[in-house]
Amino acid sequence: MLEVLRKLAKKKAHPPICSAVIVAAGSARRMEGIDKVLAPLGELPVLVHTIYSFQDCPRFDEIVVVTREDLLVEVSRICKDFQLDKVSKVVVGGRERTDSVLAGLREVRPDADLIAIHDGARPLAPQQVLEEVVERAAETGAAAPAIPVTDTVKRAREGLIEETVDRSELWTVQTPQVFEAGLIRAAVEKAAVDGESLTDECGAVERLGMKVSLTTGSKENIKITTPFDLILGEAILEARVRGEL
Ligand SMILES: Nc1ccn([C@@H]2O[C@H](COP(=O)(O)OP(=O)(O)OP(=O)(O)O)[C@@H](O)[C@H]2O)c(=O)n1
């Protein structure tokens, strides 16, 4: 089935229509009271950096932003004020990540060939990461950026090491994760029906028994998870201004 879709996509005269769903409807429990998607990073809110990455990337035709109900008006205003004209919809997410992804998928244009799911809390994804992951997904149907684990990894219980885990096959996976439109819709809908709580969308596709290709991630593509990540984000932006990154 996937093979057939792939061949059909290749036959299309146009480059794949690509939509991005940016999920920003979380409650930022690990941020010690900071509303991370609206927190300032450099001169701009985190979410504006995130949306700009996709606005600037010629591969993307449309952006759907998923937000919390209490931020709907503010996020819609921000998209207008910053002239983020690829944003076609701003919609309300749900309690679990999967609910938010589903809410976004429902608003994606029906003729999209590829859909990228990206964390609103990843504001600094380099263009090269976006380009490569879209290109690979167009070839294989599913791709995600990742970086190899470099620390030694231990499995521990109650503060005591039980074993050293072989890290040679371990990767930390990032977003955007890009999929053929039919595949990601089917995978996330099934995860929701099954009540699966997933931390990323590759997980939903893996559960269908499908393979996801890894592409080159970036250490700059941090996820703002704790307040310390805002300090890291500022340092990355400053290094970019100095031309060091
Ligand atoms: N129900 C949810 C949960 C998460 N997200 C989004 O998924 C991304 C990655 O999630 P995470 O970093 O865990 O964000 P939060 O869920 O907000 O953080 P926490 O787990 O600390 O509460 C974020 O952009 C977040 O807004 C979402 O849209 N809807």
Ligand SMILES: C[C@](O)(CO)[C@H](O)COP(=O)(O)O
């Ligand atoms: C999707 C993700 O960013 C990939 O690394 C990550 O799994 C999100 O995890 P979180 O627990 O919701 O922060």
